[in-house]
Amino acid sequence: MTFFPKPRKIKAEKYVGGLSRGIQWEYSDDAIKLSANESALGPSPEAIRAFEKNKNNLFRYPDDDSEDLRDKIAQTFNTIYELKGIDRRRIICGAGSDQIFDLICKVFLARGDEVIVTQFGFIMHRIYASLHKAKIRFAKEKNFRASVDEILKKVTQKTKIVFLANPNNPTGTYLSKNEILELRQKLRSNILLVIDDAYAEFMNKDDFSSGLELFKNASNVLITRTFSKIYGLAGLRLGWGYSSKQIIDAMYKVKPPFNINGAALAAGEAAIWDIEWTQKAIKHNTLWTKKIFSVLKECKIKANEPTANFFLMNFDETKINSKNVFNKLGKKRIILREMKQYRISNALRFTIGDKEANERFIKSIKEICK
Ligand SMILES: Cc1ncc(COP(=O)(O)O)c(C=O)c1O
Known part of the structure; x- marks a missing residue:
């Protein structure tokens, strides 16, 4: 009998992305x-220029710690958006915010831990949590909207992380500033709250505040941001996380080297600066x-x-x-x-x-x- 190497059993759903042209419809070139x-x-045209300029550096490894991009992110928020106190040392950049979810699960989760997501919450959160062997607990939504009470009902001694995209994809609903503050206050302080701010820039509701605005000084919240949405750089894969220095330092320890390519770093800097x-x-x-x-x-x-x-x-x-x-x-x-x-x-x-x-x-x- 011949034996072959076998991967372990992987208990996570596979992410299914949005369809592109050419898959189902034969006449889809202009779809x-x-x-x-x-x-x-x-x-931004500035981002495209920076991307093109980077072609001269293709033979070089990129900056491993995204130093310049982190400076630019902090500078943009501190000066232009007047979100004072954004500290570059509390930022980690990832190949998409996706990679930030992966890193945070890697440093927090082990078999037996529990992670809470909401019923129709963004699927990548639970995919990464499952890949890192956590048990997923689903908090019911009311009318396709997350509920603080339902999330709190799912908390046990084993809960390590609560994920919440605000606003959430695919439901498009959000929790108000007061609800988010209530959630953080009522969650045990050693449970990490991950607020996914992927769409925060689009929001113009009076009762909404982004995770970054609310928790830039917190030590038990991780905020994620992406360059894939408002900045239009989905193809380059770029995102970042913001949390306590202790959590960010732990994530740096497990981050793959050179995780973001040079073109993405250059374009990201230009994009965030082009207000x-x-x-x-x-x-x-x-x-x-x-x-x-x-x-x-x-x-x-x-x-x-x-x-x-x-x-x-x-x-x-x-x-x-x-x-x-x-x-x-x-x-x-x-x-x-x-x-x-x-x-x-x-x-x-x-x-x-x-x-x-x-x-x-x-x-x-x-x-x-x-
Ligand atoms: C809520 C939410 N978070 C994160 C992402 C992924 O962002 P990235 O492209 O930075 O991995 C998406 C993409 O659709 C999203 O909807």
């Missing part, structure tokens, strides 16, 4: 991808989320209030169900995200695109749902 919450306008471009992206999003929200209402499609750069749309009150809407939009070369992996029935997620994409979506959805 519009609105399935991955990517940026509508793309990156005008960031403002333009926010303005575009605010305008189109408002417009599209009213179109959805007109079409009897239920959706979350405008928050981030996407809507979770429910088709219970329309004549047509989500599967048929998905296929009909696909035939019109508009690709949305199905919600099977999140087990949300009769729903699709739509990402705000550029003007042309949004107009094409509006025209098509009106035709399909009338």
Whole structure:
């Protein structure tokens, strides 16, 4: 008998990304991808220039500790956003915020530990927690919105981490500043609260505060940020985490060397510093989320209030169900995200695109749902 090396049994779901062109629809070269919450306008021209300039350095290893990028992040928040006291030593950069989730699970979790996520919380949180052998406990949501009480009900002596994306993807709902503060206050102080701020820049609600604003001085919160959304650099894989020096130092110990490529570092520095471009992206999003929200209402499609750069749309009150809407939009070369992996029935997620994409979506959805 011949034996072969076998990997261990891996008990984690596989992440299914938003569909791209060319997969299902043969005529999809000019398809519009609105399935991955990517940026509508793309990156700042300054970021593209920095990316191109980096071509002269391709033979060099990148800066292992992202020194310049961390300086630029701290400088941007301290001066331009006046979030005083952002300390570069409390920042760690990752290949996407994804890598930050991986690192935090690596330094906190062992078999037998428990991690709390919310019922429809961003899936990568629980994927990493499972890969690091934790048991996942799901806190019920109410009307697709996280609940502080339900999260607290799931706490046991074994709880190590609570993950919360605020606002959350795919639901688009958020907890208010007061609710988040209440959650932190009522959680045992040695449980780490991870607040995923991936879409915080898009938010303009009076009762909302980002994780970074609320917890920049805390020692039991990790905040994650990404360059994939407002900064339009999803393809370069860049994100960062902010926490106590002790936690960040532990993450540095397990971080792979040279985890971020030089092009991403250069583009990231330029992107975060280009405030005008960031403002333009926010303005575009605010305008189109408002417009599209009213179109959805007109079409009897239920959706979350405008928050981030996407809507979770429910088709219970329309004549047509989500599967048929998905296929009909696909035939019109508009690709949305199905919600099977999140087990949300009769729903699709739509990402705000550029003007042309949004107009094409509006025209098509009106035709399909009338
Ligand atoms: C809530 C949330 N967090 C994190 C991410 C991933 O970000 P990154 O591209 O930085 O890994 C996403 C991407 O869709 C997201 O929706």
